[in-house]
Amino acid sequence: MIATLNLLIAVCLGYVALLFLVAFLAERAALRGRGAWLRSPVVYTLSLSIYCTAWTFYGAVGYAARAGLEYLTIYLGPTLVMIGWWWLLRKLVRIGRTQRLTSVADLVSSRYGKSPALAIFVTLIAAMGLMPYIALQLQSVTESFTTFARMDDSAMTLEDPRAIAFWVAAGLALFTILFGTRNLDANERHHGVVIAIAVEAVVKLFALLAVGVFVVWWVAGGVGPMLEKIDASPIRTWQMDGGRWAGLTILSAAAFLTLPRMFQVMVVENEDEGALRTASWAFPLYLMLMSLFVVPIAVVGLEMMPQGANPDMFVLSVPLSQGQDMLALLSFLGGFSSATSMVIVAAIALATMLSNHLVMPLWLRFTGGGAVISGDVRGVVIQARRISIISVMGFGYLYYRLSGGGTALASIGLVSFVGLAQVLPAMMGGIFWRGATRIGALVGLGIGFVLWLWCMLLPSLGEGSIIPAHVMAHGPFGMGWLRPYALFGIDGLDPLVHAILWTLLLNTAGFVLGSLVTFPTPLERLQGAQFVNVFQHSNNPQSWSGGIAQSEDLMVMAQRILGASEAQALFQDEAARQGLKGYLPEPTPDFLALLERRLSGSVGAATAHAMVGQIMGAATVSVEDLLAVADETAQMMEYSSQLETKSEELVRTARQLRAANEKLTKLSxxxxxxxxxxxxxxxxxxxxxxxxxxxxxDLGLNPDEQKKYAGIIHDEAIRLTRLLDDLLDLSVLENGQVHLNVRSCVLAEVLDHAQAAAGAQDGTLRIRRRRISEEVMLTTDGDRLSQVFINLVANARKYCDASAPVLTISVRSDGAMLTVDFVDNGSGIPAEAQDMVFEKFSRVSDQKAGGAGLGLAICREIMARLGGSVGYLPGQGGGAFRVSIPIQGEVTMSQPASTQS
Amino acid sequence: MGKRVLVIEDEPNIIEAINFILSRDGWGVDTHSNGHDAVDVVLAKAPNLVILDVMLPGRSGYDILKDLRAHPQTAQLPVLMLTARGQNKDRDMAQRLGASRFMTKPFSNAEVLEALRSLVPQ
Known part of the structure; x- marks a missing residue:
């Protein structure tokens, strides 16, 4: 055996050095602006592969060996999300970019009014969920080491695997610090890391495929024999559990969305939304390839390896047992890649959360923010992240020690998944439901977190380690409905399905109810709108990536506000000053400040600041900005409402003037x-x-003619005099200068006088009266009243066209007013002329009857003076007038009847 | 002689005065006192000259003049208009409608006779 432990360590170090080189070159390329290939969809898709950790690399085979095809669910969830919920990911990415989100905690906190409590909560959940996961990676790397060590005959005394785990943890921490916090600008993307991960993704896929091909075509002897082996293996007898399948699929989909490391590569590191489109089919393809040979490896492993061999290590131990050291080494590197890439990204993501939401706020509180002014915050941030990374690794190692290092990889991964899935309701609610509130999110998360602890994390640490055995069996204090694996007495469920069901169900219920019964703060409403309607709020997500694009946007905006020529002049001047051709200057801070000042002249300082900030992609518009905008708007509205009032006054005045003018014209x-x-x-x-x-x-008239013509002259002179009298009388009455001689008089006497004066005794007109009704005492000007009556009687005499004219005068009294009606038996006044008879110079008929047509006009004026009235009485058959007089007449000082105004 | 004048006027005393003056001067005088059928009366009597008041019961003198000028039989008939509303716009109106002569009341008898003689050559 050549594969000694020392060689392994050397290979690992060499591999890490290679990754360093790749990362270094990538970052240098990005700095020099030649990093377009860094943003390619392929790199993006490969970076997503950190979903496939050591658990997937080693654990999937172990999972398949233990539980058959169930391992597929872990791939099924992300595949469904990628293919079916592509739009959801796009929304997440868009929100992440427009809101400049740095982590899942940032997303949830930012959505619910930048709540620090939520940020800390999610960070804690993520940290706790991550511990088992880090431990998982440590375990897998440690196991792969020991697997090699066992095969190594000349091995030095087998070291304590815990010591190996410690050194692995320390190495990974160092690796992560060097990679993840190398860049001083903490908010920027990690080009180097992403490229290293992409390389690792290729290595692990290649390694797994190589082992798979080796197993199928080398060990089993082809596809046919392989299928026979599968048929004969115990995996064949595996039964599908519907509940676990559904639960696990949902869980892996949820984890895919909420895992901090997935958010890091999917949203934070994303530089081109279009890459998602490629990833939506390429990533499922990657997952399919990763899962292709899992069953064959598991089957062959079960068949070949001795009883009791760890199925999680089949990927490594099968090639080793066949003497394929190089293949085993490749496989080892694949597993190492899976573990390191996951740990690095997860640690970066978690360190970002810890430093942003936990360490920095605390540090700022204790130092009073003095350093913010002196400007060394960056250093503090970097230090905070380094410490966070070390802590994450430390706690991961601790979990590994506590859990004993013996638990199956897959089950550790699931504990972590369920923990992080608790963020899902708040996250999904946050980006799709504007009514979701901070309280709702806190309640849901709280319930989910507590249940996860109780039903999953604590029991997973080992029987009796934290939760005593009797509590597991009978519930705390004997309360059976609180048993960790049988909440509310729902017994017999698989512990995992049980945990997924209760945590997510009650979490969601708490979230929805909490949101419904509370009201969002203004900031929550604002952020809610920005998140839910992110596509309306950010039509151009690319805008901040290039200087020229920004300048163009600024130009478009400036033109809208300042007008085309002024904006163009401003931009051209600046471009010329910067020594640039064309009209688009670089958006330097000086220029932005200048532009803001110019814009603020038109739209107010706050609005200008918000607009420029929005285009430059400088964070989101803050509440203070919005309040300032609102203040400005209020001032403008106040001003415009004043203008409106003034203009209304002008309109009113103009209308009055026009009316006055019309009246004057009419009067004229x-x-x-x-x-x-x-x-x-x-x-x-x-x-x-x-x-x-x-x-x-002229001479020569006979005496008769002389007499006749002198008579005419006399009559006409009288007529003239009467006309002048009437005119004067009317003038006096209309001007109100009339003197009334008010005294007591009897109506009958006034009528007698009028009848005589009107010349009605000549028998041409018969007058019918009822004297008894006329014996009424009046207090009025009897002479003026008589003048009215004379007119009415004379009119009847002149105009009544009956063959035997009769005028009936009837009197009625209602106590205060006396009405005297004059009705004749003629044809009366035509309806269209009835309104006119009281106007000056109006004569009813064409016939010549003497008089200038002033009589009734004078009557109307007199009656108005006497506090009564005279009017035409239609529908009486003949001409009919009604005079109303107050019995106890007071001289009215009211306006004369003819004065219209 | 035998020249005939039709006087269209509603004031009885004025009719009487004009009748006396013109008759004494040798004119044959017809009178008519409302506007309704004035045009028909002119056509029927076919006078050598018409004296036309403006303010007439039934129809204004201007309307009657317009009709007369529109009718071929009376288009050239001399018309002397009389009005008591002595404003310039009344004079303008009368001239525009084709009145041969316009006089404001009160008039002098000699003036009327002179106007008649100049409008109807003896």
Whole structure:
């Protein structure tokens, strides 16, 4: 045997040195900007293969040897996620990039309002879930060493496997520190690590395929004989347990999404969303190849190896037993690759969480943040990560020691999976349900965590090690429903299915209920929207990767806000100042500050800052930013509402002016019409007077003619005088300068006087009255009232067109008001003219009946003065007017009736 | 002689005055006092000249003038318009519609006779 332990160690060191070289070259290439191939989908897909750890490499064969095809479920979950939930991964990646997330803990914390409590909680769960996993890797590497050692005849006294595990742990810690914290910029991606992992992915796949090919075509002698062997093996008798299959598939899918190391390579290290598209088919293919020869190796191993040989080591021990040292070495390197790649990435991921969410907050609290100002935070971060890595390894080693190092690899892995799966409800709820709250996430995680401890982690440490045997059998304090493997009395379930069922069920229930009964804070709402609607919020995820692309985006934004010409001038000037051709300058800090100042002139400082920050990809918009934006918006709204008020006032004033103008125009038209009317009314009698005066002046008229024409002149002069009287009367009444002579009078007497004055005694008009109803005492101006009555009686006399005209005057009293109706038996006033009769110069009929048409207008004014009214009474058959007078009349000082305003 | 004038006017006293003046001057005078059928009366009486008031019951003098000018039989008929609304716009209106002469009330008798004589050559 040439494969001595020393040789193995030398091979390991040489292999590690090779990885170092690859990583170093990759990082140098990335620094020089020639790292495009680093972002290729193939590298991305291979980096995902850290899902396949030593557990997969060694453990899957052991799993198959013990439990048949069940090992497939571990591949089935991720395959389903990759193929069926590709969009979910894309969403995760997009969120991770837009929010600049560094870990699973960061994701959950950031989603629920940047809650430190959640971050610490998830970090702790991840750390606890990771311990068994690290232990698993230590165990597998240690076992592979001892496997070689057993074969080694000339072996030095077999060292304590625990010592080997310790040295492996120490070596891996060193390896991880050198790799994972070499780069001083703690937030950047680890190009070197990713490339090293990709190389390791190829090595482990190649190694497993090589062993598989060797087993099938060399040992078994081809596919046919191999199938016969499988048929004859105990694996054939394996029975499928539906519950375990479903549970394990779900579990592996959940773990694929929540494992910190998977998040690290899938989201944090992702530089091109498009790579996911390739990975969605390439990664399942990789998993398929990894699982292809598991059963043949297990079958051959079971057949060839002595009873009691560890099936987990078949991949190594079968080639060794056949004397294929080189193949065994390759296989060893494959297993070593699986373990180291997983440990490195997991440690980096966990160290990031520990330092960001646990160490740094504590350090900042104790140092009062003074160092933030002096600027050596980076060093502190790096130190924190190094210490975290050492701690992770240390605890992993401790777990390995505690668990005795004898447990099957697969079952340790499952403990870890279930622990990390507890993050799933909060994570999925967080990116798909805006109603999810911090409290809900804490409650769900808390329930899941406690149940996981009780039902899975603690029992897995060994019967009686932490949980006493009687508690396992009868529950704590004799409470049977709290037995770790039979919660709530659900007995007889497989412990794993039992744990998956209860942890995830109650975790989800707690999360949903907790979210429903609590309200999210504003920051939670904001982050919830950013996460759930990440595709609306980030249309251009590539934007921060290139300077020119950023400048273009800034330009587009600046044009929208400043206007095209101003923005172009600004950018061109800056480009010229930087000595660049074209119009796009480098987005230097100075330029960004300048741009921000210019933008803030238009949209406010906070908004400008948020906009530039958004384009430059500088974290997300903080709540303070948003509040400042809201303040600015409020100010602008206040200002604009003031403007609005002013403009409303202007509109109102303009409307009033327009109304006033219209009124003046109307008044002017009315005045014109009035003057025209007066002119007509005055000129008409004047015409007769002048014409006959000239006729009389001429000689040669006989005395009859002289007398007749002098009579006409006289009548027309009277008519003129009456017209002038009416005009004056109306003017006085309208101006309110009228003097009323209020005294007691009897209605009947006023009517008698009016009847006489209207010339109604000539018998042309018969007047019907009921004197008894007219014996009413009034307090009013009797002369003015009489003037109204005279007009109404005279109108009836002039206009009633009945052959035997009759005017009926009837009086009614309701206590306060007296109504006197004048109804004649003529044809009345046409409906369309009824409104007009009280207007000046309106004559109802075409017939010439004397008068200028001022009578009723005067009546209306008088009645308004007397506190009563006069109106036309339609539907009485003939012409009908109603006069209302207050019995105890007060002289009203109200506006005259004709004044419209 | 035998020249005939139709006076369309609604004020009885003015009709009487014009009738007296024109008759004394040797004109044959017909009178009509509302606007409704004034155009028909003009066509029926076929006078040598029409004296037309603007403000008439039933129909405005302007409308009557428009109809007369639109009718071939009366398109060239001399029309003397009288109005008591002595504003410039009334004069403009009358001229635009084709009034032969426009006079504002009150008028002088001599002026009316002179206008008639100039409009209807003896």
């Amino acid at each position: 038209v009315q005045k014109d019409a009035f003057l025209s009317q007066i002119s007509h009314e005055l000129r008409t009698p004047m015409t007769s007077i002048r014409a006959f005066s000239e006729i009389l002046r």
